[in-house]
Amino acid sequence: MTELDAGRGSDSDGTDVLVLRRGTHGMPVEGYVDALRDRLPDRRVRLARTPADERERIGDVAFVTGMTLSEDLLEVADDLEVFACAYAGTGHLPLDRLEERDVAVTNASGVHGPNIGEHVLGAILRFTRRFHVGARRQRRREWRHYQAHELRGSTVTVVGLGAIGRAVCDRLEPFDVETIGVRYSPESGGPADEVIGFDGDAFHEALARTEYLVLACPLTDATRGLVDREALLTLDPDATIVNVARGPVVDTDALVEALHSGWIRGASLDVTDPEPLPADHPLWNFENVQITPHNAGHTPEYYERLADIVAENVDRFDAEESNRELENQVLP
Structure with missing residues (x-):
């Protein structure tokens, strides 16, 4: 096993970044996964495509990204350290519980x-x-x-x-x-x-x-x-x-x-x-x-811009420097 495979944030299957299944603006979430993989060729970026897959994989991954994170899913995310929200707003997240767990939360500010x-x-x-x-x-x-x-x-x-x-x-x-x-x-x-x-x-x-x-x-x-x-x-x-x-x-x-x-x-x-x-x-x-039906946020470049932010934060997270500030960090 390489140092990367055993590095910070990898689960037992070698997942460095877990992407949750929900997409946005009618665009398949696979586009987001592909954009992250392009920017993180040396990391294992995995997509949890079903509810069962999310619950199974999230338990021992430190870096997770997605549109939303339910309280039920958070309860089984034992090793979670960073949740990279794929929306600019984070009011829909269980922020109090995330803060109690000392989980860093980032958003997609700037994408839109x-x-x-x-x-x-x-x-x-x-x-x-x-x-x-x-x-x-x-x-x-x-x-x-x-x-x-x-x-x-x-x-x-x-x-x-x-x-x-x-x-x-x-x-x-x-x-x-x-x-x-x-x-x-x-x-x-x-x-x-x-x-x-x-x-x-x-x-x-x-x-x-x-x-x-x-x-x-x-x-x-x-x-x-x-x-x-x-x-x-x-x-x-x-x-x-x-x-x-x-x-x-x-x-x-x-x-x-x-x-x-x-x-x-x-x-x-x-x-x-x-x-x-x-x-x-x-x-x-x-x-x-x-x-217009909450449509101003749609752009074919959404996942590309989002992946720029999240990939940069994966690098900062892996650097393991004390007091490292993540881009667009809103919590803590």
């Missing part, structure tokens, strides 16, 4: 920047040039001009300046717009022309001069219901909301009221509350609402 940045830009341009109106008239074979808008000179407020928010700001730069970033620590700055915190007065003052409100923040106590009735009333009637964060960041009932009453120009919703959106929900009926 390019694709969601493009999604947001596309949504903004759709409402700016009113392509939805043009599409409706095309369906009717109706050659009739309509008025549009111009993005140049607009103010775009981006709530959340993580990887996605930064990607949005970067892509807006050539359009000669004014950007306002909203983050928990405004003193840290960011790629926006102005950065503010979540203080109520500052936030509402920003909303009052916003044409496009982009929500790209995590769902926390501070952001749940952030865009409520008061916020919607404060927005300019020509404003458009683009939500690629989480549905509950927006008060859905207040949004429906705002759309009915003409308080805002429209909304592009990749996420909703509730989600999935029921077929009889009133949001489906607005012509000035664009709904």
Whole structure:
């Protein structure tokens, strides 16, 4: 047996990295396994393809990666030291139990920047040039001009300046717009022309001069219901909301009221509350609402970008240096 075969993180079958069976965005998880193997040719990367296989293999593997990890599976993961979550969000994981077990948890932050940045830009341009109106008239074979808008000179407020928010700001730069970033620590700055915190007065003052409100923040106590009735009333009637964060960041009932009453120009919703959106929900009926089924995160490059992060962390983990920080480490 080589030193590698007996090295840290290998189980009795020589597994260095165990990949759990669930994929994402309709892409087979085998693509993730292949991407990891390309980057880790000297490690044994194994896929647990069935529930029984997961339970059998996870017991003596130190480094595990996947979309989710149930408490039941965690209970039999006796040697687990690192769980590399394949999503940017980790709120669905049993974080308290993982912390009790002193398991390091990483996420996929940064994987979504390019694709969601493009999604947001596309949504903004759709409402700016009113392509939805043009599409409706095309369906009717109706050659009739309509008025549009111009993005140049607009103010775009981006709530959340993580990887996605930064990607949005970067892509807006050539359009000669004014950007306002909203983050928990405004003193840290960011790629926006102005950065503010979540203080109520500052936030509402920003909303009052916003044409496009982009929500790209995590769902926390501070952001749940952030865009409520008061916020919607404060927005300019020509404003458009683009939500690629989480549905509950927006008060859905207040949004429906705002759309009915003409308080805002429209909304592009990749996420909703509730989600999935029921077929009889009133949001489906607005012509000035664009709904996509939590699809902004899809990219054919998902597993490739994720594998870059996870492979780097496998190398750091194997280095066995004390106090080694993993990339995108969120716990402990």
